[in-house]
Amino acid sequence: MRTTILTALAALIALPAFAQEARPRTWANPVDVDYKYNFEQTHRGISYRTGADPVIVLHRDRYFLFQTLADGYWTSPDLLDWTYVQPNRWPFESNVAPAARSDGERLYLMQSAFEPRPVLVSEHPETGQWEWHTRILPPVPGALTRSEEGAYADGALPEGKLPPGPWDPDLFIDMPESGGDGRWYLYWGSSNVHPLYAVEVDPTPPMRFIGDVVKLHVLHPDRHGWERFGQDHSGALPDGTAIAPYMEGAWMTKHGGRYYLQYGAPGTEFNAYANGVYVSDSPLGPFEYAPYNPISYKPGGFVEGAGHGSTFQDRHGNWWNTGTPWIGHNWTFERRIAMFPGGFTPDGQMHFTSRFGDYPHRMPDGPVSDPESLFTGWFPLSYRAAATASSTRGEFGADRATDENPRTFWVADRNEAGQTLTLDLGAVKRVHAVQVNYADHEAGIYAERRDIRTRFRILWSADGQDWRVFADLSDSDRDRPNAYLEGETPVDARFIRYEHGEIAGANLAIGDLRVFGTVEGPAPARPEATVTRGEDQRNALVRIRPVEGALGYNVRWGTAPDRLFLTYQIYADDLTAAQDQLEIRALNVGVHYWFAVEAFSPAGVSALDEVVAVPAR
Structure with missing residues (x-):
């Protein structure tokens, strides 16, 4: 009898813990927030919801999400349930591609700007209460005004001059807990002509810049296939007009004593928008291009595009990268927000997974060693x-x-x-x-x-x-x-x-x-594929032998057989329409790759096809 009573008591004690799990346990991209209506196209008699350029910050054990043109922001205790916050004060016009950083005690917010604008600060941003950290950030040394820039064609600027800015800024604090010295840095840039820029900042109000502005990298689409503009890196607009790719969305992450300068490319308007990274031992460089780029990439599926976002750690230490998927119905810049889990290899390779990246995933409640294990299998x-x-x-x-x-x-x-x-x-x-x-x-x-x-x-x-x-x-x-x-x-x-x-x-x-x-039943059989690197090393043609019952296929590749971090998902009927082949146009010249293919259906995922080497020519 005593055992029966104890068992019953244990069951009753367990009930509240079970009830606490009534809130969502899983999530799916696009992130479920109340995207605000955008009025840039009101001259057409329409408005539409949109979200872009997401920054997620963990501050005082809460998450805060900032994005373009929201006139506010969101907060969440768990990355699942997001509540919109209407702030007490906001910059003089709606925020675009904002920068946000926490020093542990205060959260700082800075908008994109072509001329000096304020920097806000809040200890408890969940309340919506903000103060001025500085009412006007000083002008960037050497930056032209918008009217001055208009006098120069094709991006040609006078010696020693910079374009107006800082547009698409990122504030970075080299925190002591990560081995830093507490110094502040500003990164910015958005152009298909100019590089990214960086400078050290004295945060003491009214703030000032320290030292010279450093010119960082530009895009090299001739060597980095994923940096080519257009649908699937076609290099052109739908009408065939060639266009130079855009680089924007600087974001700095420190890990293992190294500095990872991320950037979005080649443009937000198509499926190929991605994030890349340069790495350095110093916050101002020199930076070295990572041969495993891009680090976050999702060209196929319902959610397409992963560029221009931020990287953050959740409260359990897991790494996430945010990005800007493309909708593009009402206007080419109609977009949403996505999150992708990832991390770092022991030797410091930064990576995020988009494998099944728009299907439901579990939200981790502790440290996760394999980000792909978060996929629910739904x-x-x-x-x-x-x-x-x-x-x-x-x-x-x-x-x-x-x-x-x-x-x-x-x-x-x-x-x-x-x-x-x-x-x-x-x-x-x-x-x-x-x-x-x-x-x-x-x-x-x-x-x-x-x-x-x-x-x-x-x-x-x-x-x-x-x-x-x-x-x-x-x-x-x-x-x-x-x-x-x-x-x-x-x-x-x-x-x-x-x-x-x-x-x-x-x-x-x-x-x-x-x-x-x-559904019940066996997973699809393992598919067979051949991969041929093109004369243009930026491309590889993947030919897949279809398997019965497959809903779709994942083409996976990377710079080592056990690092197939990049994925292109294609549905079986789309593969048939493409004559059972898919061209991957995101490779880097001179880099050796390994490829493999898997099939999937609601019954499960096939064994991975043989991982094959695809060497540089």
Whole structure:
């Protein structure tokens, strides 16, 4: 009897801990925040949600997310639940590509600028209270004003002069706990002509620059394939116009006594946006190009693009890199935010993984030695699933909501409560999570509204007759343009239904209703592939022999057989359309690579094909 009582007491004691796990345990890119409406294109009679250039900072055991054109920022206790903060004061115009750093006690915030602007400081930014650290940062020595720059064509500047700035800044504090001396540095630059720049800063208000401004690197697309502009590094705009690639988004990370200067390239408008790194033993260089670049790269899948972000450690010491995926429907600069886990090898190679990078991942609650182990194993059951809608406008059919493409979407004939979008998964499958990705199709103007909210329900059924609730946001007061919802328990469903409640835009449009889960059965067989390096060393052609039942394939490569950190994901039907081959155009001249391919389906991931050497010519 005593044993029975003790067992019962133990079970009761365990209940509160279980209940605490009611909040989300997993997440998926794009990051689920209430992206704010952007008004740069209001002359076209529209506005749309967007997010870009993310900086995430851990400060006083809370996370803070800053981004472009949000008129505020977000805070989270766990990188899962984000709350928007409206600050008490803000720079004189909306923030673009801000810099943010914590010294442990205070958080500093600096906006991009073409002329002197303030630097703000807050001990408790979760309250929204900020003070002036300096009302005006001194002018960058030698920097031209915007009007002066206009007198010089093609980026040609007078000797000793710099372009206006600091645009796309990064503040870096060489913290004593990482072996530094507490000195401050500023990095900046955004151009397809000029390099990045750096200078030491005395942070004592009103702040001043110390020493000369250091010119850092420029892009070398002739040697670094991933630095070429355009879709899949085509080097051109869609109309064929050649364009020089852009470099921006400087970010400094210190690890193991070395300084990792990161940058975004070759441009935010296409799938190939990525982050690279130069490494040095000094915060002002000289810096050496890392042959394993890029460090964060995601050209395929629903979320495309990983460039221009920040690198941070979570409270458990795990490393993350943020980036700016591309939407590009309403305007080429319509974007979202993504996070990718990663770290450093023992010899100091910086890397982040985008393998299954837009499928659900577990949020770690402790140190993680293998970032890829965070993948849940849940795949998009919704891909190419049969879809029906209660109404449809014109050519915007329901099938557009299951193609894993954020630039195509279903539009309901009427934006009213009760509209439905129903997916038939083809058979009963185990469903773990659903992600609703809205599209801003002819959304209207929302310059002053503050009551923007997203309301809907997700229903499920095994037979199409008996419907039950999977998730209910009917009473939500928050806008969730990329709502990710993990079920309290997985369900065995054949049908998933979106039931509309309310959305701010003039039209109800869903880019993709993504349903994540698994099926019983064997994983796909191991695929066979051949890899041929091109005469142009920046390219390699991967030919894949398709395997039965594969949903898609990951082409993986890196600079060592056990460092296949880079991934290009392609769905099986897209591979067939490309005649079973994929050209990787992101290689560095003179660098030896190793490649391998794996197949995946909702039943699992195949064994990795033989890792093959792809030497430099």
